[in-house]
Amino acid sequence: MNPRIIDNRSARRLFLQRQGLSDSPYRKIGDPDLLALIERLGFVQVDSIQTVERAHHMILFARNQTYRHKQLSRLIEKEAELFENWTHDASIIPSRFFPYWKRRFAVRGEMLRERWGKTRRGDFESEVKNVLHHIRDNGPALARDLGNGDPKTPKGSSGWWDWHPSKTALEYLWHSGQLAVAARSGFQKVYDLTERVIAAEHRDAEPTSEEIIDWACRAALDRLGIATSGEIAAFWDLVTAEEAKTWCQARKDDALEEVLVKGAGDERPRAAFCWADNDPMHDLPEAPKRIRVLSPFDPLIRDRNRTQRLFGFHYRIEVFVPAAKRQFGYYVFPLLEGERLIGRIDMKHERDSGALRVKGLWLEPKIKLSAARLDRLEAELERQRRFTGAERVVFEDDYLKSAT
Secondary structure: OOOEEEOHHHHHHHHHHHOOOOOOOOOOOOHHHHHHHHHHHOOEEOOOOOOOOOHHHHHHHHHOOOOOHHHHHHHHHHOOOEEEEEOOOEEEEEHHHHHHHHHHHHHHHHHHHHHHHHHOOOOHHHHHHHHHHHHHHHOOEOHHHHOOOOOOOOOOOOOHHHOOHHHHHHHHHHHOOOEEEEEEEOOEEEEEEHHHOOOHHHHOOOOOHHHHHHHHHHHHHHHHOOEOHHHHHHHHOOOOHHHHHHHHHHHEOOOEEEEEEOOOOOOOOEEEEEEOOOOOOOOOOOOOOOEEEOOOOOOOOOOHHHHHHHHOOOOOOOOOOOHHHOOOOOOEEEEEEOOEEEEEEEEEEEOOOOEEEEEEEEEOOOOOOOHHHHHHHHHHHHHHHHHHOOOEEEEOOOOOOOOO
């Protein structure tokens, strides 16, 4: 029997629903609701750039406009319901998922021990023991609490190869699961012993490698709705591409249905998997028609190839592109309107002046800046202003030049 074909609109609508972008953004969100939202997403990426607001806050605000920063801090620092570690990048993850990171801790720890033990100046093993003993005896610490390290290390560097020895030891202990991030001070990680941060019920569980693979693949497919084995592997970055492929093939025509998904363009439908025991396309809600500013690290668009296929939207961050070669701007934000990615906006929260400054707007081909669309955009910018604490929205004179 030929695979079922899923049309592009249905595939997009399913992904938006799984990513919490079809829910009402007005409903009051309490701390338990916020935890449920993060569990539904799987994780929330953390990034240091604060052009408008930190990525993790923007991701949550895009889904619910009643979200406030202090709610996330409570869930991490007081309730210990969330922990910070690595998926494809640094992320905030539900603590009940902690056991499934243990294989990663072992593999990552061994890899870093091999790499840093050979390349770092001084005695790596000794520094690791000293840092661990210091935190055990003195409590949580930031990297700056542990000394300036090697005076030969050049100032102003940012790569791991130029970290002072205690910073390297901290990162090793964190990546290997021996330390956890207890809080953030500014944006600096506060490290503590894992046993003082993660509850015993999560810390003591010991899933097998097979159980970790099964959980990671199931949980990824739940959050993607429809996915290739490669997309399943990349979601958490806990399993290899081959492990995900083997998992899918073992369940094909039983627990999993192989389908063909139409893209946003004229390309041939792409084979992918979905759960076979229920129809994921059934009774999908329509996403709210409002315009929403997305973080460049929003999970909806994290996989750029998937974004291109489902939404016909090409996006990249131009932070590392020389200014003269940028197509749009240093750090532009995608715009989601209903179920379509309609363009991008260049804006910055100028904290000294209190302005949320809009520098440029680029709409996708065939998207017109109607009066109604402009009203929706300005309403979203006002929501962003209030959320970030800016005093006013300021539009540069020529910000619409590329949108009309």
